[in-house]
Amino acid sequence: MEQLNFNNELSGKITLVTGGTKGTGRAIAERLLQAGATVIVTARNAPEKENSNMHFIPSDLSKAEDGQKLVSEVLSTYGRLDILINNLGSSVTPAGGFAALTDEDWESTLQANLLAPVRLDRGFLPQMIERKSGVIIHIASIQGKLPLYDSTLPYAASKAALINYSKSLSNEVTPKGVRVLTVSPGWINTTASKAWLGEIARNANSTVEEARQGVMDALGGIPFGRPAEPQEVAEFIGFLVSPRAAYLTGTNFVMDGGTVPTI
C-alpha cells in the first residue's frame, strides 16, 4: 500500500459539493479544502461568508437545465471532476400525513433529493469511467429507513429511493473504477436546525432545551444524547473520499449517534 499523507491527501483532486454553502455541505467543502482539494460549491444563493478559495457556481438543481449547465461549466473549466458530493437535500413539504400532500409537494421533493443527484451522476460519470477513477457520495438520511409519516413523508421516501439507487449505481460502475457510497446521517446540528429548534420553542412557549429533547424523543431517542456536528459528518466524508477508503464502495453508512434502534 502506498504511503498516505493525511494532511494533503486530496491535493490535485477536483471536487464538487452540492448545497455546499451552508450547514453540512459547507463543513464538507471546508474539510475537502483542508485536505488540499480544489473545491467547487453550488447552491441557489451565493454563500453569506465568501471563501475565495472555493469556486461558487449558482444553480437550482431541482431544474434539469441547471444541472446540465453545472456539469458543462465544471468540465469546461477544470477538464474533469474527481469527487462528487451530492449533499443537497430538501424537506419543505407540509406536515399532516398523506392527505396534506399534493403532487407538487411530491415532485419538488423528488426533484431535489433524488433526480438532482441522478442527473449530476449521469453528467459526470462518463469522464470518470473513461479515466477509471472517481468517487461519488450520496447524502441520504436515517429517514430512508426510519420514516416520520406525519412530518416528512416525501422526504423519507425520496431518501429511501436514493439509498437504493446508490447501491445499484455502485454495482454498475465500481467494476469501471468509480466508487459510489451513501452516508445516512441522523439529526445534524446545523444553523438551520438551530433556527428550527428556536421556532419550535417559540411556538410551544417552551425552552430551546425542551424543544431539543422533544425532537430527540420524536426520533425514539439518540443514545449519544445530542445531534451530530456538521464537522463530524464532514470528517467522515473526508475519509470516505480519500485513498484511505480505497476498498469501500456500495455501502450505506449510517451516522446517527445510535438513533436507529435496529441493526
Ligand SMILES: NC(=O)c1ccc[n+]([C@@H]2O[C@H](COP(=O)([O-])OP(=O)(O)OC[C@H]3O[C@@H](n4cnc5c(N)ncnc54)[C@H](OP(=O)(O)O)[C@@H]3O)[C@@H](O)[C@H]2O)c1
Ligand atoms: N440537518 C439534518 O438534521 C439532516 C439529517 C439527516 C440528513 N440530512 C441531509 O444532509 C444533507 C445536508 O443537509 P443540511 O441540513 O446540512 O442542509 P442545509 O443546511 O439546509 O443547506 C442546504 C444547502 O443546499 C442548498 N440548496 C437548497 N435547495 C437547493 C436547490 N434546489 N439547488 C441547489 N442548492 C440548493 C442551500 O443553499 P440555497 O438555499 O442558497 O440554495 C444550502 O447550501 C441533505 O441531503 C439532508 O437531507 C440532514
